[in-house]
Amino acid sequence: MSQSLQAVTGQEYKYGFVTDIESDSVAAGLSEDTIRFISLKKGEPEWLLAWRLKAYRHWLTMTEPAWADVHYERPDFQKIVYYSAPKPKVAKYASMDEVDPELKRTFEKLGVPLNEQAALAGVAVDVVFDSVSVATTYKAKLAEVGIIFCSFSEAVREHPELVKKYLGSVVPFSDNFYAALNSAVFTDGSFVFIPKGVTCPMDLSTYFRINNKDSGQFERTLIVAEEGASVSYLEGCTAPQFDTNQLHAAVVELVALDDASIKYSTVQNWYAGDKNGLGGIFNFVTKRGLCKGRNSKISWTQVETGSAITWKYPSCVLIGDGSIGEFYSVALTNHKQQADTGTKMIHIGRNTKSTIISKGISAGESSNSYRGLVKVMPKADGARNFSQCDSMLIGANCSANTFPYLEVQNRTAKVEHEATTSKIGEEQLFYFQQRGIPSEEAISMIINGFCKDVFRELPMEFAVEATKLLSLKLEGSVG
Amino acid sequence: MLSIRNLTAEVNGKEVLRGINLEVKAGEVHAIMGPNGSGKSTLGKVIAGHPAYMVTGGEIRYEGKDLFELEADARARAGIFLGFQHPIEVPGVSNAQFLRLAYNKQAEANGREELDPLEFDDYIREKIAVVGMRPEFLDRSLNEGFSGGEKKRNEILQMAVLMPKLAILDELDSGLDVDALRIVGEAVNGMKSKDRAILLVTHYQRLLDHIPAERIHVLSGGRIVKTGGPELALEIEKNGYDWINAEVGA
């Protein structure tokens, strides 16, 4: 690899600062007592504690999955801090002015538009810091049209009937090892409810950050769009730089009723570890959407650039006739990162459609796998799927894998998968340079071209951010 | 315009140029000919600054300046254009995007006004007519899925857009049928001017039927072994390269 290639991938992690805030934590370790403590701390009703304990007991019977193409040291679940809240100086924030200034500075460093700029940008933000939601903006404005956008804890307090109805209805606690763990110990997250016929007037957004060295982040997000409702939701993730691994095991559940649509976009930039693979986040996440109603639509868009290990398959269960599932993904890995990501599209209803566009970029000594399932059940007449999974390789020491699973049990279904590979190397860059275009711009142009089918699904400001992030992440790798 | 003295270069530790001397003045058309493996494509890449080729000795002066002080992209912006024998395919990046970026980079470097997409669209439409391309080409990914002939036309389109001072065209005729060669030849001839020099790199004389060159240089074993007028190319066409090697004792 020549020098300019090297120069592009060696970028330092920009968000690797620790915020100095007193935090209110439970001792490390997991037991029924930990769970009771979390539940008590959050003032939860009896039924939720019971649900958590059921999940915990089930988790105890499960074994940690061993994934074929992912290699890492198993987390020690007794060393994780399961509850770490920034200790508020005021018990509850009445407005943004009361938020700890140090915390606000953190968000400014993160580029979170919490202040007046947020108003101009028209983004309502919920911020989850370590495990606890600290502020939700625009709540009142959204409430006028009947939209509920709040922290998960608040939803448990204010709207228990909704939480009880939908919690675990898409991802049951028994779903997998990390979903069970999350169900037992989740501390906060976001809750969105869009009532019948309402189109959410602005993009909703949550920023997640892990700040405590030993804490895990186990947030839980639940979004329900009733008949004819629609919403676009964005999440961003960062974490400071530590040389130990931290666990992030989130669960996201989406429910779309008749004619509803949910668009869920993620820019994930958790700390990836250093160039030798020391430290970084283990990002083991379960995300699933239920297209329950007729003609409902769930669309996942993700830009995955961070984490030492990413293991996530945002999925769509297409139950309603005519429902649509989409998955647009860019996953970039560098140095020793490992990403195993993709989707599951389960076609159950008639005339259901799914589209999968996955772009994997591997550099350094990283490994980047697409793993996706398209399953057409016997009753899913007229089901359609199209998948395009492309890999781009930068340097001779990385890997790119494509593992599509096509399971079709209906003859009227049409399922198509295509995958290709391309590269950025010396010859590609020289061609650009020979036309007067410097390497950095050439890389950015090639990457953008490669990812454009995904980027155009992102809200505008996210797309700009994603482009910058990818170029930053690759700085030093191409040449 | 271009002055090369005692140029030696190697790639992967293998010496490929062994003392090249060449003078090209503005307004001239030269042709570098030679058998396969003679180093003629290498010469173009070294002038353009390909990073895989290491210059081990000698000098190249371009408009009086030391070319080795410039990176490949800076050389391009200074007006050196290399038409590739095998143009690179870049999925996802449209031809139009690429051309506009290249144009604006050059404009920026030379103090000319950059063009926005609409202005550029007007500009490019004139140019594509010259090389006989359809406008749809602009929206396709750069060289992706292009036939050999389409790729070569696209190289000439880029040349027409960038209007270089020194154009080095490597095996322009390969992959072109007779009609395409005629169109491309006319396009190149149309770009000739007293301020512009063209260096054709070719194995066969047939390209010179379409783009006449006043000086012919025969490259063999990394050296220019013979230089002459247009008649030299015709002689090569008739008798091949062996007689020259025999003559110079190579």
Add this chain to the structure above:
Amino acid sequence: MTPDTGTASDCSLVPDLLPAQAEGWDSLRAAAREALARQELPTKRDEDWKYCDLAELRRAAFRPAAPASVDIRDRILPEARGTRLVFVNGRFDPHHSCTSALPQGLRLLPLHAASEAATRLGSLLKPAESDFFANLNTAAFADGAYVFVPKSVKAEAPLHLLFITVGEDGGGGEGIPSTQPRILVEVERNASAELIEEYAGSSPAFTNVAVEILVHEGAELRHERIQREAPEAIHISNLRAEVAKDGRYHSRTVSFGAKLSRQTPQVRLTGPGAEASLDGLALLNGDQVSDTHSVLDHTQPHGSSRQLHKCIVDDQAHAIFNGRIFVRHGAQQTDAQQQCRTLLLSDSARVDAKPQLEIDADDVKCAHGAAVGALDPEELFYLQSRGLNAAAARNLLTYGFASDLLAHIPVASLRRSLRQQVMARTNAADLVETP
């Protein structure tokens, strides 16, 4: 088929089929026995057998097939009249075999007579690295074929290996008659040959094949593999091939028969510039299950591979395709293309396809695709607009889908017979001329 709920140890394959003392190849067989002692019949919990139900093998009792007499007239390929080995119920049949037309130095003989094969046999299907079925074959095979094409020899006539399983003389006994054919092929430097490996049967049987192929530098082997076992048969086949520098290995597997068939071809390109293709066609109806688990392994630069796998699935049949392509670190300039296409013809037909690319080199050209669907309505309409009724249009398109893959079979008589079989299966016999 009933779900596979039994445990692996219910299986009686090993005790039923492993002879107390197998003949020859002692140390190799000992190693296979040792490996087998630690292995069990795979279950659906094994990722590689996830979609393939071996319950039939678990419940049944087996025994080596007894001798039988056959008439092979219909199966003779005129092109291979003097280059043919025939095995009946697992035994070499000298009466029907004929090797009168072999080129100088080319060896085509039953394995029991090929002592020179000793150093090569088991070199690709090493017991320590092989699966249950391959090891069962190594430990228990009775006979098989040895093919050796010496340096620079170009074998013009195709070499035909015909394995037939038929009702036994005297009616046999309890348990499923079983055969375990073993094949070793070596094509030396710059040699070339065309090999036809055919399984035919008319009675229920369990066939467990193991094939090893060495293609040396600059050599070429074209390999047609035909499986037309009886509808009640179970056919398992393991194949390993290694292709050296600039060598070429081109294979095509056509499966018609057996209620359960499993093909595990694994081809490794061990030298630069090697080339391989691995095509497959499976025509399935009734309760048939056909499972192909292939590997194309690029370990050196400048290699190329092509794979086209097609399945036509009718009734309650089930097709499985799992095709892995590896491009190892350093295998630059590899060009690997893989396609899997499946046509589902009935409401209960099913396919599970998993094409996989695993790439550890950056300067490569790799693509794969998989498509599952019904016949194209546009194409159907086109044919109907030319006067064909709906059924005829469907049958013709189905025939075309399959026949396409047979077009390049160089042995005319074989191509014709396969096309006829495809026509019969797709009810297209009265629609197209006999090719």
